[in-house]
Amino acid sequence: MNTNNAQLKLPRELKDLEKIQNSHHSAVSQNMMVQWRDFLIGEIQDKLRKNNHNFFEASNEAYEKSMLKRIISRFDYILNTYLRDFVRTSINDYVEFIKLFTIPKYQNGELWPINSEPMIVIHLSIQKKSKSKKADKKAVKEKKEGESGEEEEDEDKTKVIYKPSIEECKYFVLNSMDMIIKSTNMINDLESDLMPFLQKTGSANFHIDQEFPWIKDATANLLRLISENIQGPNDLLAAYSKYDYILNVDRKELIDNLFKTGEKKNEKVPLEQIRDEIIHYDKAYYEIMTLSEEDVNFRIFRVIAKKLKQELGD
DSSP, X not given: OOOOHHHHOSSEEHHHHHHHHHHHHHHHXXXXXXXXXXXXXXXXXXXXXXXXXXXXXXXXXXXXXXHHHHHHHHHHHHHHHHHHHHHHHHHHHHXXXXXXXXXXXXXXXXXXXXXXXXXXXXXXXXXXXXXXXXXXXXXXXXXHTTXXXXXXXXXXXXXXXXXXXXXXXXXXXXXXXXXXHHHHHTOBOSXXXXXXXXXXXXXXXXXXXXXXXXXXXXXXHHHHHHHTXXXXXXXXXXXXXXXXXHHTOOHHHHHHHHHSOOTTOOSOOOHHHHHHHHHHHHXXXXXXXXXXXXXXXXXXXXXXXXXXXXXXXX
């Protein structure tokens, strides 16, 4: 994974970080395949063929007893050693990189430098309520069945969310371990290519998965680091979410109710009620405008609130 702050130029949008890391991962994987494995295969064939080692041996029994078998096994062990060292270093580097955007717990003996800038840019945005007929039919059906429908009602409202969501950002960070697993398991043993006539099935020289101790520990650490440093963004979202009701107000209907006499209504709305409504929304506008800066920096995230403040204010 790319952990070079100078190259990454943080903070960045999540989609840009994904492109950078995917490109870096592809380049490193290609380098491991070509510069390491393919180079070793070529060198072994060139050097040992001069000493009359038979790479076209078709008898598995003869091959198992040969000196060539021991030589190839030795080189497989060398490749395995390099892979182990590289993988462990890559995992540790990435965990240390993520630590730069989190606050150490000094009471637990944690201490590391903290980056001056956040890592990922997220936006406070508006999620429009669903208008699909399918969703409406489902809601009606569930209501008839006697369910409370509170969750469905909440999903059917326009509300303030993060784009991308914190969960998406968390997935991006944790997915780094899957990328390391994938590139590591791509490197097969040397024997399957060096001895083609034995028709041996290639297998990963150094196989790892999600249960491998290094991966398991790193995933747990990354999850802990993120979970301990998202309270600020979550609190900010909750503060703006208090004004979700404004997004669900039908302006035309509100004006009609306040200033126009209904078809079946002969009395006008009292001036006091109109004044209270105006004061209420004027106060809400002030609170929204002063709730936060347009850009709010937390440890991991930079939250962009400018567009949402404009939309809520309008």
